[in-house]
Amino acid sequence: MGEINTAFVTLIATVWHRFTPSNEEASTLADMLIPMDLAGEEVSESFEFDDEPSDFNSALEELADVGGQE
Amino acid sequence: MEELSKLDLCSVSSLISTREASAVEVTQIAVKRAQELQPSINAFIQLEADEALESAEEIDKKIKNGERVGPLAGVPLAHKDMFYREGKVTTCGSKIRSKFKANRTSTALDRLSRAGAIYLGGLNMSEFAVGPIGNNVHYGDCHNPWNLDHAPGGSSSGSGAGVAARIFYGALGSDTGGSIRIPSAMSGVVGLKPTQTRVSRYGLMPLSFSFDCSGPLTRSVRDAARILDVIAGYDKKDSTSSQRATDNYEEACAQPVSGLRVGVPKTYFYDDLDPDVEAAMKAVKKQYAELGVTLIPVDVPDHDHINLIWAAALASEASTIHRKWLRKYPNDYGPMVKRRIEFGLYQPATRYLEAMTLREKYLREYCGTAFKDCDVLLTPTMPVTAPKYEELDVGGGEDMPRLVLKLSRNTRPISYLGLPALSVPCGFNKAGLPIAFQLIGRPFSEAKLCNLGSAYQDATDWHNQVPNI
Numbered sequence: 146m147g148e149i150n151t152a153f154v155t156l157i158a159t160v161w162h163r164f165t166p167s168n169e170e171a172s173t174l175a176d177m178l179i180p181m182d183l184a185g186e187e188v189s190e191s192f193e194f195d196d197e198p199s200d201f202n203s204a205l206e207e208l209a210d211v212g213g214q215e
Numbered sequence: 216m217e218e219l220s221k222l223d224l225c226s227v228s229s230l231i232s233t234r235e236a237s238a239v240e241v242t243q244i245a246v247k248r249a250q251e252l253q254p255s256i257n258a259f260i261q262l263e264a265d266e267a268l269e270s271a272e273e274i275d276k277k278i279k280n281g282e283r284v285g286p287l288a289g290v291p292l293a294h295k296d297m298f299y300r301e302g303k304v305t306t307c308g309s310k311i312r313s314k315f316k317a318n319r320t321s322t323a324l325d326r327l328s329r330a331g332a333i334y335l336g337g338l339n340m341s342e343f344a345v346g347p348i349g350n351n352v353h354y355g356d357c358h359n360p361w362n363l364d365h366a367p368g369g370s371s372s373g374s375g376a377g378v379a380a381r382i383f384y385g386a387l388g389s390d391t392g393g394s395i396r397i398p399s400a401m402s403g404v405v406g407l408k409p410t411q412t413r414v415s416r417y418g419l420m421p422l423s424f425s426f427d428c429s430g431p432l433t434r435s436v437r438d439a440a441r442i443l444d445v446i447a448g449y450d451k452k453d454s455t456s457s458q459r460a461t462d463n464y465e466e467a468c469a470q471p472v473s474g475l476r477v478g479v480p481k482t483y484f485y486d487d488l489d490p491d492v493e494a495a496m497k498a499v500k501k502q503y504a505e506l507g508v509t510l511i512p513v514d515v516p517d518h519d520h521i522n523l524i525w526a527a528a529l530a531s532e533a534s535t536i537h538r539k540w541l542r543k544y545p546n547d548y549g550p551m552v553k554r555r556i557e558f559g560l561y562q563p564a565t566r567y568l569e570a571m572t573l574r575e576k577y578l579r580e581y582c583g584t585a586f587k588d589c590d591v592l593l594t595p596t597m598p599v600t601a602p603k604y605e606e607l608d609v610g611g612g613e614d615m616p617r618l619v620l621k622l623s624r625n626t627r628p629i630s631y632l633g634l635p636a637l638s639v640p641c642g643f644n645k646a647g648l649p650i651a652f653q654l655i656g657r658p659f660s661e662a663k664l665c666n667l668g669s670a671y672q673d674a675t676d677w678h679n680q681v682p683n684i
Contacts, residue, residue: 210660
């Protein structure tokens, strides 16, 4: 399995984004990406095939405070 | 009459409307103070003194003629320099936009203007609203009025510092992960981040389509409520703004709080606090108990996951917005800001879509768990107080991500969840730097937050402390 490193960042930048970062920049970015990638993998486990499409703004309305004191 | 500068927004507004003070007089004092303090605090990017005084004269004429004026008539405000004004330069704290003239006016600014507020100028901010410190490589760092060696907090740095220094009576800031609440806490003023869709974002520089929102920084909760009363509500120019009716936020400040239930999270928010912050929070809980509020320990869902997916989604959106400029003007960004935006370019689309799809699920889980037995959550706004600039490697070194995480630890998850939150000053550490607590509510519970925050301020005096500058 490959890994996120300077070469990976440079490749993505060059191919997908049409610019070439310096080695130092690519190295720092790779260091920032590694923990994010590991966490993202973990979080993605809670994503289910049958999840319904999300509508966050509607959820805000639905879950709104009802006001007053109970 | 210098004493006028020490009053809060509602008090000075009352004096202007009854002609005990004139808008011109109040604005002249604000301009003078802005000019005097600019070399030390650097709160402004653009001070519009002539325009402000002209507007103040118009307000005075209207009042003299008995014309109807709005609830902010004659009150000098200034705003983070990312709210567009048609035909005027809005720098967004950046070199790239140093000469950018907007083709439209922000709805929030337009509503403030219609309410009679005086526009004093565009305020210092973190470049493109990225970063919780308050530094800016292009316009100079903003400084904390309580101690100029310390950072004021960002990204709405000039908003917090200028209100704290009693230059102007209120300011708008923007909050994507804590950028209203962090400078409020670090500079010792009130900061209100509304529900994600409560205030129109039309004409606001974008950082993140999903998490950006704007709100007031003020001297008192009642002041913030008055500004929210003016800027909140549906705007057909912002299709994401809520059509839900607004509450009367200022009126809510006068309601009793006895019987309200305030949740104190058992995990996360109270971890790793500075001892002075911990002591201040104990005093806040005691104060609320004396006000008749019921304090309940509550469970909250895991925040570490929320924080990470917030960061992934924010970076994806910011890098999408900035991609062209990252290629065209790579050397015109500050190094730290560039890195924090650029890293979104290297994440797969699936990561972003997971983060956005899970957002609704996390919100439902959060409301069902954290708010199951309480109306509002009480937390420290930050686990620490304002650090010294010299403690910070603002050039973007290895410690920067850790520092960013600590300063915004208690604010980021609330931005991901789109919930409203109010930061209220509640003391000082041994070095004289402000400490603040945060009230977090269900969606659209701003009135309840104002109610609880104002009740605390009616019983305490922290918000009336003025820095010796």
